[in-house]
Amino acid sequence: MTTFTEKAPGVAEEIPTAAAGFTLNHSMVRIKDPEKALHFYTHVFGMRLLRKLDFPELQFTLYFLTQLSPEDSVPEDPDERTIWTFSQRGLLELTHNWGTEDDPEFAYHNGNSDPQGYGHICFNVPNLESAETWFEDMGVEFIKRANDGKMKNVIFVKDPDGYWIEVIQAELMGGAGK
Template sequence: MSFDGEQYPGVQAPTSDSQGFRLNHTMLRVKDPEKALAFYSRIFGMRVLRRLDFEEMQFSLYFLARLDANEQPPEDAAERTAWTFDQRGILELTHNWGTEQQDDFAYHDGNAEPQGFGHICFSVPDLDAAVAWFDANDVEFVKRPDQGKMKDVAFVKDADGYWIEIVEAARLKQLGD
């Protein structure tokens, strides 16, 4: 018998109508794309798969991913766009033009009142090495792995103040029932 998901009140069996659906990306609005792209490419090793500009509405979308060594996106821009929208685990950074020039401009991170959006998460192969890497690169911590009640989980902030959870999967086996 194969695993069919944990069951709780409200969970319903999927129908064939949703066959093939997959979560493709999560979008974060960023004030300054240069700072955001520097952070995600340098600190997390993500690559920009595709940039789409919408001049009439004055915003740009940057689609980033951390690809495995054997993954090779298509060179052709149209094919790469389609390929990008068929992936899993994509981060979309949305830049509304001009925000980078507004000194007092900031997006709500979702963790201050009123709470809403909370964080994105990266799984890393070695949490201690990741923490050392973040320290060496002056990444701001919200919580270190040895702080608080939930051990072996870290939270850092990106260039816009969004929280990023950092986990090492093998350390989390004891969570839950």
């Protein structure tokens, strides 16, 4: 099976037959306080909580969030909704290890301070200028505003756990890179 891909060292020219049909379902970040994190992602970024899964024996909870479209039909039955959730693309999984919210000294590494590793997630918005104003109104912490630095039309903000979120408007990205 052949499909479009840009060329770069290490890129397969064809999709391996064994990998046909694989899709990226979700990326996970750990959160200290679920109430703060859920408030941020649902109020500031308009995400919806699709599924909450508790694992008492392991003392953690998973929260699966996404941006829903009006045509999305989310099943009401919990088991069907779980299956539906795990068949979607591009979800954000927030993992809460119980008790972290009670420790004032506890913090996760955001991946951008040394040693660097994980970087960020990214949201595409319909209007970057309006989004920047919205973030200001919501008291969101900025790392970089749209007109700061050498890379214009890109915003970086922090979530309650210090993870970076890139915010772009796709129509403004045409001239990015070489």
